[in-house]
Amino acid sequence: MPTMIFVNVAVDDLATSKAFYEALGWSINPHFTDDNAACVVISDTIHLMVLVKPFFQQFTSKSIVDATVSNEMQLSLSADSKEEVDAMLAKALAAGGTASGSQDFGFMYSKSFDDPDGHHWDVMWMDPVAAAGGGPQLTEEELRAGISTT
Structure with missing residues (x-):
């Protein structure tokens, strides 16, 4: 089985993020999507997890970078x-x-x-x-x- 990658990013508005990535032609996996996160399927081996910031914060003790002013x-x-x-x-x-x-x-x-x-x-x-x-x-x-x- 090839290695898969799950990139996780913090977002402000989950609905806006889902709509943006769907407009790129990618799909949302409903089995791994709820009010806190969505799994965007880019390919069979690449997935993007978009997580609202409070939920994302649970997975790290570091501060979340503001991607509009800093490049993470x-x-x-x-x-x-x-x-x-x-x-x-x-x-x-x-x-x-x-x-x-x-x-x-x-x-x-x-x-x-x-x-x-x-x-x-x-x-x-x-x-x-x-x-x-x-x-x-x-x-x-x-x-x-x-x-x-x-």
């Missing part, structure tokens, strides 16, 4: 094409997300967005030939030129 992590997902990257960004923006950057190195292409709670997502495509070979080595100037914050 960047969640990256692969796409099969540049067009799929663009389509996911369009869905995120239409559902209330905010664009937060892009990269285009030719062999690798990505767009980023923040969900309504500020959690940072990146959707990226990489040329399969480049991925198999480890990708080209980029200079510092090429790296800076490929990164945009728009």
Whole structure:
């Protein structure tokens, strides 16, 4: 059985979060969803648990990061094409997300967005030939030129 990942994020409004992620084309698993949390099924092996902040707090002694002002992590997902990257960004923006950057190195292409709670997502495509070979080595100037914050 392949390893599964369950990413847990704290949210302010569970209904808004569920609607946002459903608008991206992902589904809600009703067996693991209640008034405190929802299980968003991204793929057979990737699940996102959105938990209201008071419930989330029960699982950690640390303070919960305000994702609108601090970046707790960047969640990256692969796409099969540049067009799929663009389509996911369009869905995120239409559902209330905010664009937060892009990269285009030719062999690798990505767009980023923040969900309504500020959690940072990146959707990226990489040329399969480049991925198999480890990708080209980029200079510092090429790296800076490929990164945009728009």
